Amino acid sequence: MSKFILITGGARSGKSRFAEKMAAEQGEKVVYIATAIAFDEGMKDRIKKHQQDRPQIWKTIERYKDFNALKEDRAFIESDCILLDCVTLMVTNLILESNLDFDNCSMEDIDVLEQGIFKEIEILLDITAHHHKDAIIVTNEVGMGLVPAYRMGNIFRDIAGRVNQYIAGRADEVYLTVSGIEMKIK
Template identity: 40%
Template sequence: MGKICLILGGARSGKSRFAIDLAQKRAQKVVYLATGLSRVVSFTKVTENRKGTPAFVTSGLSVDEEMDARIEKHRQSRPRNWRTVEASDDVTKKVAGLDPDTGLVIVDCLTFFISNLLGRWNFTEEGSQIKESLIEDTVMEEMELLLEEIKASPADFIVVSNEVGMGLVPPYPLGRIFRDLMGRAHQLLAEAADEVYLLVAGLPQKLK
């Protein structure tokens, strides 16, 4: 088991930039696991790592041009010699299938991972069809499986995620479920992590 670093922050807080800076200092062979999915990118393809070079894994689902532009901006911000593994809904499998000599993995970001899991559910009917407790338990089971694979890997991990629990209570059920799940996922990861940072205005605050 390698070391785990959790990086939290709001939108445009500098968390991804901080994750990249940390990775450049700590490892040569980096995998960027991207959880953001663009319509123009196939997330089923995994590029083989070349010896001594870094790689990346991402997990978001893009449904419009503005989101495509955001994903492309993130892509351009990574070092050109890094390898990116893009996985919108099979992040756990991608982690399990990493090369054993991978030095460090950036998962960017956990927010898309949780959002994509929620996207599997039908929220058109309220009450009887879908129970909030069932949704939360199912998603957290997936989160626990991901954490198990992270712990089983010899690589170090940097996990990036959005802190969404500091604002107003969402006015709709799906928003409240998402907020609660993110909070539970962060607590689960923070307990297992060796380091936890909160990014505010580009400034990292070390919490653990």
């Protein structure tokens, strides 16, 4: 039986460090699914630091969608544990690649976008469970901050919040990190 863990918290709260520690405890056959896209110097630096922080023996798969391809990926097939970091970057990437005009799109357009995002999440979770992989998924807590001043920010917050709720509902364990301290909440 595989175990599914969700780790959430604010920006720079220690989520990734805690997730990496948990994954390392699972053994050496860890696959790190990186969802970030290096779109500017700041993101390139963050990605580089994440790469340096994790064990070199881990395999990395750069993917934020099309998770069905994992079924054919040797690193995934041979792994015991996957660590996906992070869901909110995945959601951001999918929102941005939609090319919707967020100032003028309809609620139906947003619903279709959200359904596509949920489909990607479900595929990932189902494949992981079907292949009996322990899964550790990192996400940002988006509901404790400021209300975004623009429509696209509100759409992102709402979709990411609902995705987090769904994932937490399916998880065996959920942890919240605050200032580098982790608390088990489920």
